[in-house]
Amino acid sequence: MASKAAAAEVIAGDRAVRVSSPDRVIYPATERTPEITKLQVAQYVADVSDGLVRALRERPTALERWPRGVLPGIELSTGRPGEKADAFYQKRVPTGAPPYLESVEITFPSGRTAREICVTEPAVAVWAAQMGTITFHPWPVRRADVDRPDELRIDLDPQPGTTFRDAARVAGVARELLAEHGVTGWCKTSGNRGVHVYVRIEPRWEFTDVRHAAIGFARELERRDDQVTTAWWKEERGERIFVDYNQNCRDRTIASAYSLRARPGAPVSTPLTWDDLAALEDPRTLNLLTVPERLADGDPWEGMDDEAHSIEPFLAMFAEQGSVELPYPPDHPKMPGEPPRVQPSKKVADHWDAAGNRVE
Missing domain, CATH: 3.30.70.3300 (Alpha-Beta Plaits)
Structure with a gap:
C-alpha cells in the first residue's frame, strides 16, 4: 500500500506555507478536467495571488471551507445551531491562525460582532486554502471603515x-x-x-x-x-x-475575483474584459487549470482602484x-417601509395593513 504523501510547501510572496495531505483529491475528475488535489488548489491560490489579493486586500472576509473536498454527497452547511457539516462558512478567525494573519471586527445585522480575517498578503490566502477554503467571500468594505462600502x-x-x-x-x-x-x-x-x-x-x-x-x-x-x-x-x-x-x-457577500467555486471542474469567478465577456460561450472553460495563464497576461481588473x-x-x-x-434577506431585522416577508402566493390580504405590518 502506498504511503500518504508528506506535507508540501507552497511559496506565497516571501513566505513558505505548509500544506498537509497534499495528495487529497479536492475536485474529482470530470469529462473536461482531471482530479484536482489539495496541493494544486494551494498552488493555484499562490499563482493568482496578484489578482486575488487585489480583490481581498484589507477586506473582512468569510471563508467557504470544504476540508474533505468538493465531493458527491457533501453539501454546504445551512449554519443551523448544532449542525455538523463537512462544508461550512467560517466567519470568525479560526483557531491556530498564523501570527502574520490580520483581522478586523465587524458587526452582523443581528448586532453581534466578530473578528474576520483580512487578506493582506498572499500567504494568508494560501494558508486559508490549506485550511480547506475553496471560495473567499469579502465584504464590500475596507477595514479602515467597515460601515461604509467602497x-x-x-x-x-x-x-x-x-x-x-x-x-x-x-x-x-x-x-x-x-x-x-x-x-x-x-x-x-x-x-x-x-x-x-x-x-x-x-x-x-x-x-x-x-x-x-x-x-x-x-x-x-x-x-x-x-x-x-x-x-x-x-x-x-x-x-x-x-x-x-x-x-x-x-x-x-459575493465570491471574490479569482475565487474557486465548489462545483465540478474547479471553475473560477474570473475577471474579464468586456470584449472577452461578449465572446465567452461557456464559463466552465475558466477554471483552476486555465485561469493562471490568463492572469499571466495581465489582470483585467488591475486599474479598478484608480477611480x-x-x-x-x-x-x-x-x-x-x-x-x-x-424585501431584505430573511436574516436581517425588519426595516422601515419594507413590504411583508411572505410569498405572494401565500399572502392573505386581510392579515396585513397598508404599511406591511402583520395584523393578528
Whole structure:
C-alpha cells in the first residue's frame, strides 16, 4: 500500500506555507478536467495571488471551507445551531491562525460582532486554502471603515429558462447604463452561470444607501430591458435575469475575483474584459487549470482602484421611483417601509395593513 504523501510547501510572496495531505483529491475528475488535489488548489491560490489579493486586500472576509473536498454527497452547511457539516462558512478567525494573519471586527445585522480575517498578503490566502477554503467571500468594505462600502455590486442571476449568455447580454446593457452616468463597471463571471458587475465607489455612504442605489439602478435596468427582473420572490421572476440588489446588504457577500467555486471542474469567478465577456460561450472553460495563464497576461481588473465614483445618480433614480423599499434577506431585522416577508402566493390580504405590518 502506498504511503500518504508528506506535507508540501507552497511559496506565497516571501513566505513558505505548509500544506498537509497534499495528495487529497479536492475536485474529482470530470469529462473536461482531471482530479484536482489539495496541493494544486494551494498552488493555484499562490499563482493568482496578484489578482486575488487585489480583490481581498484589507477586506473582512468569510471563508467557504470544504476540508474533505468538493465531493458527491457533501453539501454546504445551512449554519443551523448544532449542525455538523463537512462544508461550512467560517466567519470568525479560526483557531491556530498564523501570527502574520490580520483581522478586523465587524458587526452582523443581528448586532453581534466578530473578528474576520483580512487578506493582506498572499500567504494568508494560501494558508486559508490549506485550511480547506475553496471560495473567499469579502465584504464590500475596507477595514479602515467597515460601515461604509467602497463597492457597488450588481449580481446578475440567470433564472430557470435563461442562460449565461443571457446574463452576459444584460451585463452589457448594465455597462451602458453605468457609462451614461460617467461610471465604469468591471465584469467577472460568477463561477457558475451568472455575471457580476462591480463599481468602485467613494466610501461615503452606509450599507442602506448603497442598497438603495442598487435598487434604483436595478429598477432602471428592468425598465429598459424586458429580460430583467427585480422580483425578490422566485415565483414572480419568470424566465428573466434577476438583479440581486440584496447583495449590497451588510454581511451579504459575493465570491471574490479569482475565487474557486465548489462545483465540478474547479471553475473560477474570473475577471474579464468586456470584449472577452461578449465572446465567452461557456464559463466552465475558466477554471483552476486555465485561469493562471490568463492572469499571466495581465489582470483585467488591475486599474479598478484608480477611480472611485459617486452613487448619487442611482440614489436619484431610487428617489424618482418613489423610494419604494424591496424585501431584505430573511436574516436581517425588519426595516422601515419594507413590504411583508411572505410569498405572494401565500399572502392573505386581510392579515396585513397598508404599511406591511402583520395584523393578528
